[in-house]
Every structure is written in C-alpha cells, then in structure tokens.
Amino acid sequence: MSSTATIVTLPDQATARLPKRNYLNNEDGLLSWLLTGDHKRIAMLYLISITFFFFIGGAFAGLIRLELLTPQPDLVAADTYNKFFTMHGIIMVFLFLVPSVPATIGNFLMPIMVGAKDLAFPKINLLSWYLYVLGGILLMAALVLGGVDTGWTFTTPLSTHYLNTHVITAALAIFVAGFSSIFTGLNFIVTIHRMRCPGMTWFRLPLFVWSNYAASLLMVLGTPVLAITLVLVLLERVFGIGVFDPTKGGDPLLFQHLFWFYSHPAVYIMILPGMGVISETISTFSRKRVFGYTAVAFSSVAIALFGFFVWAHHMFIMGISNYSALVFSLLTMLVAVPSAIKIFNWAFTLQKGSITFETPMLYSFGFMGLFTIGGVTGVFLGSLGMDIHLTETYFIVAHFHFVMVGGMLMAFLAGIHFWWPKMTGRMYPESLSKLAAVTTFIGFILTFMPQFILGYLGMPRRYHAYPPEYQVLNVLSTAGATVLGVGYMLPLLYLGWSLKYGAIAGDNPWQATGLEWQIQSPPLTENFIEIPIMDHEAYDYEWLEQKQKNEVTTVG
C-alpha cells in the first residue's frame, strides 16, 4: 500500500506506549467494573454482553438456515423450529439491534462528542446495563426452561391463549430490556440538552449525536407503549381475561396497534444510530465535511417524527379500515424521503474529497448499497396493493434483514472498527479486517438476495417445511449464511487478538476532527482534563490541519 493510499498515521511503534493512566486501568478488579459509573466502562460491558447475545442469536439463525436446506421437516421438529426463529428474533431485536450502537458506541462517545465528562446520570446508565442483563438472563431462562414459540411479534390470541411455552418469562424479559433502552434514551437526551461544552451549539454537534438524539426520542416515547402492551398480554395470559380475545369481547387488532406503535419506530431506533456512524466514517475517510450537514441532521429528526405515524402499515391485510390503510400508506411514502436524502448526501460527501479505503469505509460502502436496497424494498411494502402479495413472505424477511443486518450491522461493524483504536488504544489488523468486510458483504448478498425472489414466489415466512420448488433458492441462502457466519467470526477473532498485539494507535490515527480524537486513546476516566471549548464547526478539516501545524511549531 502506497503511503498516499491511507490516512492512517500511527506513532512510532518502537517508542509508543499506551497512556499510563486511562479509563481501563484507572481502577482494578471486577467490582470496579461492575459498580462503575464511567460511561466508557459501561459501554465496554454492553459491548461484551451484546456480542455474547449476538452470537447466540446468530447460532439460532444458523440452525434455521440449516433446517431450511431441505424442503422436508427433517432436522428438528416443528415446535423446535418455531422456538428457533422466536429466539432468533427476540434476541436479535431486543438484545442486539436496539441497544447495539447506542449502548456501546453511543455510550462510549456521546459524552466525549458533546464535550462532557460523563452522561448526565451515570448510575442510571449502569442501572440500564443491569436491566439489560436481567432481561437477557430472563430470556435465557425461558430458553433453558423449554423455549418460547410465539414469534417475536407475540401475536394475540396465539400468545395469550393457545401456547403452553414460556411466554410470560420471555415477555418479562422484553419488558425489562425495554426499560433498559428507555433509560439509555433518557440519559442521552438529557446529556445532549444539558451537558454540551462551551461553544458546542446544536449545529456544531457531530451527526452521530444528532442521529442518536433522534433515536433516543423514539426510545423514550415508544418503548413504554410496548411495555404496557406486554403487561396486558401477561395479565390476559395469567388471568384468562379477554382484552385481546374476540370470544370474550376483546379486539386482537388492538394488540397489533399497540405493539406496532412501538415496534415500527423500533426499526428507526435500530437504524438511526447506524446512520450516525456512517456520517462520521464517510466524512473522515473522504477528508470532507458531510455534504448538507443541516439536511442530514434534520432528516434524522424527520425520520423520528414521521416514524411514529406509520405503524399500521404492518396491518394492511389484517382488516384495518381502507381509509386508515390509505393514510398510513401515504405517511410511509413520506418517511422514505429522509432516508433517500441521507443516501444522496453521503454519496455527494465523496465528491471532491480525498478518499481512502480503510475497513470502516468499506463497511460504510456496504451499508450504503445494502441499505439502499433495503430502503427501496420498503417502498414496495408500503405500497398498499403490492403489500398484499409480499407481506408475510420471505420478501419481508429479506427486506428487514437488508435494513437491519445489511444496514445496521454493517454500520455497527464500521463503527466498531472506526473507534476501536479510541476504545482500546490499539489498531485492528487492516488487511484481515478488509477481508472480513468483503466476506460479510458477499455472504450477505448471497444469503438474502434469493429471499427476495423466494418471497415474490410466495414462500411464507416462519415455515418449517416448504414446497420443493423453493429448494434451490433456499440452498443458495443457506450457503450465503455460512459465508456470512465466517464474516462475523473473523472480527471477533482479530479484534480479540488486537487487544494485546495490535499496533499502538495514538490519539488520532484517522486524522479525524471529532472531539473524541483530540484526547488520548484510550481516554482518561474523566475524558477531558479541562472541559474543552468548541470553536469550530463539526468536520472542519482545515481547523485540524491548522491545529496540527501549531503543535509542530510549538514543539519545534
């Protein structure tokens, strides 16, 4: 690699050492971690637990794909298969995707980016991790006790009156994990409003902060509705009452309304922080301020706002009124626009830049491609007539995996690689990680592209056995899943390796402009020795150049 093809500037490895004092070695012992109030340590706790649950959820995905290799129901029994996809869904949605970027990368960086020493409520931050873990333990308990097979959507009256599995434990798990995400969101909102450093005006905030802010609004306003819905499901199940049971005068569609009131905004909770990561990486690796900063910032807020008013598009064929269907379809079309705006702004950020292709950038390109596909297929589903044929088939499975896995997971990995030097003080191995990025991309396309075709052919989702004519596409998909699995294992291995053997990264290996890059890596427990004063716009590379020049002259 020629020297001009990369922006990575590492300190001289012969003399470089990790800073003597940092948040990792500030205190020792397990208790200092378990009782910490430091947002960075809590972020690391989250990172470990989220990775754990990601691989459990991934294992279930693997088992699902393995069963679907053949049309016959031969690997596991039908109820076991149902438990597989239920656990896969619940774990991935509530224990991985919702907290992934906000609780790990967001927790680590949000206070630093706004120039604060910590989140507003460190103890509540820690509490939210404990709630998350409690939710995880409850879900594992449900799994060990025999599993749950409602699907992650808990459709009534199936979940309330017709299943004998551990619905109550699983619903409690989600209830508890929900409060974890409420507290994270609350902490972020207060921090962004109240803890910004001198000079940090709203329009000097990095876009990562903006998108996490929008996601936090959704968490705070949406999650309680899910909580009360689950409480009603629990009560109905325990006492046999019929708020959602038509034979007792209830309305099952009421459950759908309340459930999707949270669960549709939830997909924006998942994707918005990922979009924030992409804004950071694209800017850094093209050495250019994000094109149309204001448009990107406001599009996050617009997504959050519109995202609340589209939930009934999950119910187009369920018998909502035609008038409502029209209104919700129209609003769904509107919410697609801000996402399109973001994509084009990122693309134009590259224009006239000075682009390098480090791993986070590769993941970001992957995100842009896959998220574009995921986004436009969302328009298919938001279109009333098209939705009738496509909904509840593999098309919808492919669609949300493109958004959630192709979009969010790519963004998560981009973010993890991008900020890994900041979190740990060490670089990941560059060529291996590029291989992982490419593997993930290829594996992903191979896994989920066939599912679009399967969906249009009509293969329903959550099927344990299927007509034989769908087999070829399913074989392709399973083959892709294998590649994808390798793509996800690789980072786990080399990032673990780099903790000890990675090159010392120095403060600012990417020559990035964010406040987090102006402090030591890994940072001090208090982040800043003195509260910084923000005197330049976000992504101001000229300021950075000036600053570095000054440093050189001062030293000289």
Added chain:
Amino acid sequence: MGISPVLWQFLVKWLHSSALFPVEASTIAPYTDALYFFLVSVSLVGLIFVTLLIFYFSVRYRRDKHPVAVQVEGSTILEATWTIIPLAIFLVVFVWGGLLYFRIYDPPPNAMNIYVVGKQWMWKAEHPGGQHEINALHIPVGQPVQLTMISQDVFHSFSIPDFRVKREVIPGRYSTVWFQATDPGTYHIFCTQYCGTLHSGMIGEVTAMTPADYKKWLDQSNSGMSLAQNGERLFASMGCNACHSGNAAARGPNLAGVYGSKVTLTDGSQVLVNDAYLRDAILNPSQHVTAGYAPIMPTYQGQISEDGLIDIVEFIKQLQSNYRIQQTFVTADSNQASPTTPSVGSNQDSVKP
C-alpha cells in the same frame, strides 16, 4: 468436476417449475406484476445510480489522484432535487398501490361466495351447496369467486401466491378476498400468518377447473345438504323460530328478505345487514337490537360453531319469505325439501341438486 448432479437436478427443477416470479393465474396477477416490475425497475435505476456515484467518486477522488479535499458546504438545489424526485416517485407508487389495493379487496357484485374457516392447522372450505373440503378448494375459472373467511382460533392468513391474493383470517370477524382464476390447474394455498406449531403444515391446494368440470365436481361431492338446509335445521333446533317466526305478534324481527336491507337499531343508527352483521347479532344480540323490539335474545356465544354460524347466515341470506320457517313448526325434519325461494345469487345454480 462440473456441477454436482444433485444441484443440477435442483436447478432444472426450479427453472421448470417457476423462475423468478410465480405464474399469473388470476385476473389480478398481471396488475400486481405490472406494479412489481415498475418498482423493480425504479429500484434498479436508483440503486445503479447510487452505486455509480460511489464508484465514480471513489475512483475520481481517491487520495492518490486527489490528495487535497475541496470543502463544499452543500447545495440547496441538489437537496431539493433529491427530495422532490424520490417524493414524486413514491407518490406515484402510493397512488398505483392504492388503486391495486382496491382492485384486490373490492369484490365484483357477481362473485360467487365460498366460505372458508381457518383453524389450527387446516383450511376448511364450505361451498353453498354443502360441499366441504379440507385443505383444498375447487373453483371454476373465468368466474369471480369471493371467499368469506373466519378463523376459529388464532390469526391465520389465506394466501394464493399464483393469484397474488392474500388476506388475514381473523377470529371473531369475517374478512373477504376475491379472485378470478384464468387457467385451470392446481396452485398452492399457504397460511402466511404464524399460527402455532404446525404453521407450515397449514397448506393446501386450490384447483381451478373449467366451469363444466367444476359442475361435475360439485355434483360428485354433494353431501346431500346445502349450507342453507343445514342452517334451517339449526334454526329450528336452537329455537330461533320461536321468536323469529315472521308472525305479526312475534317477539323477534322478521328475517325474510332482511339480508342486504338496512335496519334501524334501538339507538337510532342504521346498519346494513350483511354476513358480519348477522353473525354479530347472533353472538352479541344486545348490541344489535332492532328498533321496536325488546332486548330479550340470549347470546349464542360458545353454543354454536363457526360452521354453524355460516349455515345460519346462509339460511337467512336465502330467506325470501317466512314459508320455510312456518314449515319448521309442522315438521321437525326439514331435510326432504330445499328452500323453495331461490334468490338471484349466481351460486344458486350449484345449490340445486
């Protein structure tokens, strides 16, 4: 090495059965496919545009070629462009999709009606002539067919991909879907809403036949009793005739010719009597008390199955005079006779033995 023979077999099979999209076997399918292909082409154009942009910029402005970035703030014109163009496309999609939605969910008036009951884990189809089928559905081609569907337990969803139709089958409420098959053949029926352990076993086949074959099939599978006849029996055995006798002094409203009419309720509201109303009025009578009558009807919730309700609804539907009801008083056994007052519905052809 060459391609594995097993895989080769798959490929051949797949390419023979269905390639990239399912066969078009109903009048709706071409409309759905048209929108689909429009959406796919728009998406491809968009995707290719974005990909090309990224590639072009990546090559043109890579660090080797363009070592110093030129800072650009943004451009209102460009922002407006990529706000308005996608919005316009999305609005076209919205209108088109809306039109398609109403094409699929708005049945033509001459559609013949078949009842479908979903339960864990089977589909039960009931033809007005009394033919019952499990996990199968026989229909004539070239004739609009409306399905009136209800679930006995949980949410199901009735889907025929080759017809491009699908509708949730809900407990406690009739939902409808219609289609007109174009080609004779057999097509998949799927339950697409997760409904419990054997969800993937809740599949069946719809057999589209020429009208002549269909008539033959109807005659062969005749069980001897039409739905309306079953309903008449139930009507008598559950004692409905005691109040709904049609006499001037009867305690319940006259049911002859009530289907399709508008009745006024005690609270002053006017409602259209359709399948859903009749079903509701039997199960929750006190919420549907016709003006001028006392709310004395007991509920039949839990005493009558969804099949029984369908029978009674079908009976009331075809009731043009009170002759049959009067008959139920004189003879307890009503299965010798068929309803004497056929209605104009096209399904009557198949009902008559």
Added chain:
Amino acid sequence: MDNTVATEHPHTHETAVHVEHEHIALPQHRHHFETVEQQREAGSFGMWLFLLTEIMFFGGLFFAYLLYRNWYYAAFASASETLSIQIGTANTAILITSGFFMALAVWAAEVRKKKMLVWTLILTTVFGVAFLGFKYDEYHAKWVEHHIPGAHFDIKDFVNPPINPQTHKPIEDPISPDMAQRTQIFFFLYFAMTGMHALHMIIGVGLLFWLIRRAARGDFSAGYVAPIENFGLYWHFVDIIWLFLYPLLYLINRHPMH
C-alpha cells in the same frame, strides 16, 4: 494527553461570588457536572422526560378504555355504578391533599425550613397511605362481590341487580347476559389502571420514607432541594393520572333514568 481544544476553562475568570458553586465541593455535587445548577437542571429535565414515558405507558391503557367504553357502553355504565362513588370521591380529595402537602414540602425545602419539610413529607405519606388503604378496601369489596375478572367472575349483579329495599326497584338497570359478560373488560381495565396507579403510589411511598429519613438528617435544608423537587414532580404526576381515572372509572353514568 491534553487536548488543545480546551484552551481556556470557561469559569476561571469568574467572580468570587460564584466560586463556591465551582470549587468548594458541595456534598451533592457530582464530579461530571460543571456546576450545581447544571446538575439540578439535568435532574429536573430527566424527571420530566421520565414522566413523558409514563404518559405513554398509561396511554395504551387509556386507549383500550376508550375503545371498549364505546363498544360496550351499557356494560361499562353498569359496572361503573358498582364502584363506590363515596370512596372514589373521598380518595380523590385525599390524593389532592397529599399532593398539596408535597407542594408545601418543596416550598419548605426551598426556604430551608427543616421541621416543616419533615412534617409535610410525613403528611404526604399519611395521605398517600390512606389512599392506598381505601383502595384496598375497594379491591376487597370487589373480591367479595365476585367482580374480579377471571374464573370466579359472576355477572348476576348486572343481569339481576339487587333490589333497593326502599323503592322496591332494582338499584340499577339490568343488562342482558351477553353485555353483562363485557363488564369483565371494564373490571379488567379498572384493575389494570388503578393497579398500575397504586403500584406507582406504593413506589412513591417507599421513596417518601427514604426522603423523610434524609430530610430529618438535614440533607435538604441547606439549599439542596433537587431530590424533593423531582420526587414532587413524580408524586404530582401520579395525582394527575388519578384525576383522570376518577371521572373515567367512577362517573360513567351516575344518573339512571328510573
């Protein structure tokens, strides 16, 4: 490693008046806040946001109530009449009183009257507990009447209402059996809504005990009032929920035509 962005500490040139906020560590001052004032604002804003989530939490229940009340009005009216309007109204007054003392407690903390603070907090607790006591009484009555939804629910009071010995007329209009079954939905929502409310009250009373202990120790008599203030917000919010529950649950139809 210092950051060069931080060229200057914002408060180094401040007047002496404000220095105490800064460098003389007040016991409640958490290190990551720049000033006590910032901490107080953050706390109060956080509390308001939490109340926002509470609104949405109850929102789902309120919608379910609205829907079923419209669908099964007769059942709701009939079932609502079996609730004791005396206890309901008294409880409303009790809760308002409790809230009034809470408001006074905030004032007492602000003007640093320790004794008054402790006493108003105690009165807040007493009225809160009184509310819960009456609530328990009501729940118990429902249990005796078999009006708890579930297997033991009995609809006879609605189909054949008891006869009033004075007027020899049923005390309320009888409703048909199928509608009477729907009273279960009313009672389910009644227990869910008042139960959730009572749960908030119980948590609040628990917090009140803790606050009283700290207030008695003098923690809040030196200008540090944030916990009292924020708890006050919570307690008033719980009041507000009840202000809506009361007319919705108790006053559906209190003027039968007979």
Added chain:
Amino acid sequence: MTRTTPKEDSMAETVHHTEAQDPTNVTNPEHTSHHIVTPAQYGLVFGTLLILTGVTAAVAFIPLGWANPVVALFIACFKACIVVLFFMHAKYQSRLIKMTIGSGIFMFLSLIVMTLSDYISRSWGLW
C-alpha cells in the same frame, strides 16, 4: 421572576459570560433564577382542586347526555393543568421543559387519535 437568557450563538459572548451556570449551553434557556411559589398560592390551587372535585361528582348526577363525559373530562383536564402549572411549577420552567410537556401530550393524543381513526372509519365500510 422568570428570566430567560437570550439565545446567543457566538462564542465571544458566551465565554466571558460571568454566570455560575454553564453559560455555553446557549440554546438552553434554562438560566432561570429559581422561582418559588408561595404556600398561599398552593392553598389557592388546593382549594380550587377540591371544589372542582365536588363539582365533577355533582355534575355526574345531572343527566346531560353526551355532555356528561365531556364536562367530566374538561374538569379533569383543567385540574391536571393547574397541577402541572403550579404544583409542578411548569409555569415557571424553561421553554425546554414546556416543550417536553407539550410533546408528551402530542404523542399521547397521536396514539389515541390515529388508532381511533382506524376504528371509526372501519364502520364506514368498504367502498
């Protein structure tokens, strides 16, 4: 009394702002000196609340038809408003807090109205 610092965006002003509060959260107008509501005001609110409780109970016994729930809810809203404004000091809070309250009410109403619109329009039937 309530005092809101004007919005300032330039650094120059804020750095030399000699206030105890964080002077740089320029978009935070919450630099209010603390307003204290007096016990007399609390007493007034308390009295109003008790009277309105009596009124609401009494009105329930007067047959007004559809107006009964409307009146009951109107009174409840009024009571809630004065509790929020005075007991919870919202009247003297910053714009941020007021917006928070507003957005809570907005989301609550959105949930109710948008869901209800489906139920209401369902009875209009198919077209």
